[in-house]
Amino acid sequence: MQFAEIPGHDNLKQRLLHSVHENRIPHAQLFAGPEGSAALPLAIAFAQFVACENRSENDSCGHCGSCVKFRKLAHPDLHFSVPVNWEKPTTELHTQPFLELWRAELLKDPYLGIDQWVDAIDIGNKQPFISNYEANEIIKRLTFKAFESEYKFMLIWLPEKMRVEGANRILKTLEEPPEKTILFLISQHPEELLTTIISRTQLFKVPAYTASEAATILHQRSGLPLDRCLMASEVAEGNLAQARWMLENSDEADQQLELFRNWMLFCYGFQVGDLLRITDQFAKEGREWQKGFFAYALYMIRQTLLMNHQPQLNRLTEGERTFLTKFSRFFHPGNYAVISNHINEASAHIERNGHAKIVFFDTSLLISDVFRKEKSRVSITRL
Numbered sequence: 001m002q003f004a005e006i007p008g009h010d011n012l013k014q015r016l017l018h019s020v021h022e023n024r025i026p027h028a029q030l031f032a033g034p035e036g037s038a039a040l041p042l043a044i045a046f047a048q049f050v051a052c053e054n055r056s057e058n059d060s061c062g063h064c065g066s067c068v069k070f071r072k073l074a075h076p077d078l079h080f081s082v083p084v085n086w087e088k089p090t091t092e093l094h095t096q097p098f099l100e101l102w103r104a105e106l107l108k109d110p111y112l113g114i115d116q117w118v119d120a121i122d123i124g125n126k127q128p129f130i131s132n133y134e135a136n137e138i139i140k141r142l143t144f145k146a147f148e149s150e151y152k153f154m155l156i157w158l159p160e161k162m163r164v165e166g167a168n169r170i171l172k173t174l175e176e177p178p179e180k181t182i183l184f185l186i187s188q189h190p191e192e193l194l195t196t197i198i199s200r201t202q203l204f205k206v207p208a209y210t211a212s213e214a215a216t217i218l219h220q221r222s223g224l225p226l227d228r229c230l231m232a233s234e235v236a237e238g239n240l241a242q243a244r245w246m247l248e249n250s251d252e253a254d255q256q257l258e259l260f261r262n263w264m265l266f267c268y269g270f271q272v273g274d275l276l277r278i279t280d281q282f283a284k285e286g287r288e289w290q291k292g293f294f295a296y297a298l299y300m301i302r303q304t305l306l307m308n309h310q311p312q313l314n315r316l317t318e319g320e321r322t323f324l325t326k327f328s329r330f331f332h333p334g335n336y337a338v339i340s341n342h343i344n345e346a347s348a349h350i351e352r353n354g355h356a357k358i359v360f361f362d363t364s365l366l367i368s369d370v371f372r373k374e375k376s377r378v379s380i381t382r383l
Contacts (some may be wrong), residue, residue, distance in 0.1 A: 001045045003059045006038050026202035028183045032190040033206030036239030038248040041110040043184040050151040064135045073103045079154045083128035083161035093131040111239030115288035127353045135166030142178050152181045159185045160192040167194050171355045174200040208238040216312050235299040256296050267367040275364045283356040294347040304328040342366045
């Protein structure tokens with residue numbers, strides 16, 4: 001992958017290029033960006049630039065033997081470590097058996113998210129992680145000499161998924177790696193990393209794309225109409241992985257609208273039996289669908305504020321507009337933030353493999369309580 005293939009982030013690209021031109025490449029780099037950001041593509045593009053046999057001032061050539069191998073993610077000096085799991089005992093769990101599948105998924109979508117990867121390795125509700133055994137494998141692989149490039153490259157995707165013991169094992173390697181070795185840590189939740197890990201790396205913050213930027217990327221990659229890409233990107237708040245999933249599963253949009261409509265009505269009426277019923281419906285879906293639904297719920301709540309104050313900015317289907325026209329009066333800046341925080345926390349719990357039924361029902365009760373207090377306040381005001 002070349003820098004030119006990654007839209008935006010010009011300042012960050014210049015920082016990376018400058019480190020090569022000044023011969024001051026950090027040996028351990030932390031690319032921190034939310035899911036669906038360009039953190040992983042940028043790390044790969046930088047490694048390709050360093051290894052390129054005929055690079056220009058601003059990018060790799062894209063044609064030399066090294067670039068051709070990088071484009072296939074098959075360069076012998078490019079190593080990956082990713083969170084995985086399997087049915088067998090995990091005492092010897094490591095990345096190697098999953099590399100072919102990892103390359104295929106990454107080539108298909110360089111902005112892939114953890115749920116897409118979990119679906120690919122087919123581990124159901126199991127949590128992927130980087131094992132202590134894999135930490136030893138990382139250290140061992142880096143002791144070998146480079147085959148073709150001047151440098152060896154180790155990309156650790158989601159290092160926050162590494163067990164504490166394994167993270168401690170690689171500390172010395174991060175601080176003093178073998179000669180001509182560059183380690184890339186690509187993290188979506190750097191706050192979950194050990195402080196000793198962070199202190200040994202050069203931090204590069206990669207912000208999420210705006211909805212407009214994400215829509216342009218999706219439009220170019222998929223060929224789908226720009227307005228559809230923009231709506232998906234707005235729902236996903238610039239998360240390319242989630243927006244792509246929404247576009248691929250657009251036939252489920254009516255299902256999500258129906259669930260959201262019932263959810264809000266049942267929360268408002270505190271209809272516990274109905275909330276239990278739709279909790280079962282929510283729990284039957286996969287984790288990516290569940291996160292997508294929470295993203296959709298946040299989008300719909302944002303649209304209620306626009307409907308109340310700036311209706312010309314609304315991007316709604318006819319069904320969504322019909323429902324929100326009736327229900328938007330129950331949302332206002334005073335309760336929007338509280339309800340949004342509850343849904344954001346629920347989405348985070350789902351991402352960390354929280355029990356779907358408990359997460360959804362608990363969130364329903366919290367939102368019901370917000371509406372209950374709102375109705376009580378209105379009743380008192382009328383008195």
